[in-house]
Amino acid sequence: MQIAEIMTRDVAYLSADESIQRAAQLMADLDIGAVPVCDGRRLIGVVTDRDIAVRCIAAGASPSASVREAMTAHVSWCYADEDAETVKAKMRDEQIRRMPILGKNNELVGVVSLGDLATKAGDTDDTLAGISEPARASGELFR
Structure with missing residues (x-):
């Protein structure tokens, strides 16, 4: 299965010159925590x-x-x-929860999230575990 069959299309994006207030408003409106930043449709x-x-x-x-x-x-x-399995492996290896997806002309065409993989591709136990592992210890938290 190709990742295009799983990804979310028509993704909202921002330009680098927009304000962080606009970014925060967009995140609040769409109930999301990350937004791609593009120059035109080129991911930057x-x-x-x-x-x-x-x-x-x-x-x-x-x-x-x-x-x-x-x-x-x-x-x-x-x-x-x-291939979806290749993308899942990359997300696991790099501990990424959301992966921008580019088209043939290197333009942003979608995003695949851990949720997309869970609901549309199934079998995310290893992917979820790999993505959710702490990247590195940074001392004691919540003493």
């Missing part, structure tokens, strides 16, 4: 609610700060014609 990054909180708000940035200031520019992605 992803911004998450955590990116906004940690990189901008915690640093004292204004709500009018640009998405560019908060986004993660180095983003993993896959092509729409890739």
Whole structure:
């Protein structure tokens, strides 16, 4: 099964010049925690609610700060014609919960989430376990 059969199409996205307030509003409106950032339809990054909180708000940035200031520019992605098992393995190996999907012309055509894989592809036990493992210990939490 190709990932195009599983992915969510017609994905909302932002430009890097939009404000983090606009990004947060879009996330609230769509009840999502991550939005692809594009130049036209070319993927240039992803911004998450955590990116906004940690990189901008915690640093004292204004709500009018640009998405560019908060986004993660180095983003993993896959092509729409890739096999679902290959994409699941990449998500597991890189501990990614949402993977942008590109078309033949490297344009954003969709996103596949762990939920998409669970409901449409099944058999996510190993994928879920691999993605959910802590990446590295950072000291004791919640003493």
